[in-house]
Amino acid sequence: DTAVSQTPKYLVTQMGNDKSIKCEQNLGHDTMYWYKQDSKKFLKIMFSYNNKELIINETVPNRFSPKSPDKAHLNLHINSLELGDSAVYFCASSQEGGSQEYFGPGTRLTVL
Amino acid sequence: GENVEQHPSTLSVQEGDSAVIKCTYSDSASNYFPWYKQELGKRPQLIIDIRSNVGEKKDQRIAVTLNKTAKHFSLHITETQPEDSAVYFCAASTGGGADGLTFGKGTHLIIQP
Numbered sequence: 001d002t003a004v005s006q007t008p009k010y011l012v013t014q015m016g017n018d019k020s021i022k023c024e025q026n027l028g029h030d031t032m033y034w035y036k037q038d039s040k041k042f043l044k045i046m047f048s049y050n051n052k053e054l055i056i057n058e059t060v061p062n063r064f065s066p067k068s069p070d071k072a073h074l075n076l077h078i079n080s081l082e083l084g085d086s087a088v089y090f091c092a093s094s095q096e097g098g099s100q101e102y103f104g105p106g107t108r109l110t111v112l
Numbered sequence: 113g114e115n116v117e118q119h120p121s122t123l124s125v126q127e128g129d130s131a132v133i134k135c136t137y138s139d140s141a142s143n144y145f146p147w148y149k150q151e152l153g154k155r156p157q158l159i160i161d162i163r164s165n166v167g168e169k170k171d172q173r174i175a176v177t178l179n180k181t182a183k184h185f186s187l188h189i190t191e192t193q194p195e196d197s198a199v200y201f202c203a204a205s206t207g208g209g210a211d212g213l214t215f216g217k218g219t220h221l222i223i224q225p
Contacts (some may be wrong), residue, residue: 004130015163025117033212033213040217041150041155041199041217042215043201043215043217043218044215045212045213047212048210048211048212049210050210052210053210055209055211055212060218065115071202073145085203087198090155090156092212096207096208097206097207097208097210097212098143098144098205098206098207098211099207100118100146100158100161101146101158101212101213102158103156103157104155104157105154105155108204109143
């Protein structure tokens, strides 16, 4: 059983396009996250969300937006893609903030 | 916001020897400190975590120590094996709500046969 899943696994697109990455967790967790891992392997939180609050890392451009249709899903929408957006994006979930986070398999985004 | 520093960036040890990775954090409100292992092309996976009300935690060959006063925590791996080769990340969180993890920059651990 896959605890946290993401689609697609790979995403190759042109600059200026709009794309989405989907994330689903079947752990019954209340909190979900999006992280960006750059080419130097640095992991940085982008968003964290539960049904009460959305926390946005101040360094994230407003071209990025999370959308949660329900508690089990947190999708990532990216508008007007730029070369610098190329990275691996990980979704994660936990029961609450400050507890074990389970990561999805990652989505490798390449912007040409 | 929180800032987590991690050292060294690369660590090479002989198989069977011990490895130690150190991290410091800046936010005294942080109270949850996990360590993640990431193999090439894979997702980060939790290997051990510690909360601020505990000074040390051990799980077989892996241990973590926490010094709240000095705001630093360390990962200790004993009797290293080839499968321990990976990138290790420390992280910190203030906990509660929707607070996520602030990660260190990672340590590439290489186990020499």
